[in-house]
Amino acid sequence: MPLGVAWYRPEQWDLLKALAADPESLEHTYSEWHKAVTKTLNKLIQEGFDARKVDVDVLELAAWCEREKVPLDGKARATFAARQLIK
Numbered sequence: 001m002p003l004g005v006a007w008y009r010p011e012q013w014d015l016l017k018a019l020a021a022d023p024e025s026l027e028h029t030y031s032e033w034h035k036a037v038t039k040t041l042n043k044l045i046q047e048g049f050d051a052r053k054v055d056v057d058v059l060e061l062a063a064w065c066e067r068e069k070v071p072l073d074g075k076a077r078a079t080f081a082a083r084q085l086i087k
Contacts, residue, residue: 004054004085005041012058019062021071054081
């Protein structure tokens with residue numbers, strides 16, 4: 001079963017941080033985040049997981065959180081990415 005890894009767009013990084021219920025859990029810059037998530041993705045793949053990048057539009061994520069009545073936090077970001085992967 002594939003494992004979705006949320007992949008954000010550089011131009012939406014500040015928007016994600018502004019909308020996030022847990023901005024402190026996100027890296028300060030897109031560059032820092034990109035370095036960390038690339039390392040995580042590569043590690044998952046090396047460990048044998050079918051890890052895949054999932055393009056996440058922050059506005060779609062925010063709308064989904066509103067519909068689901070959940071805060072835009074780490075759990076919601078992970079759930080959204082997983083659901084986008086199986087679409």
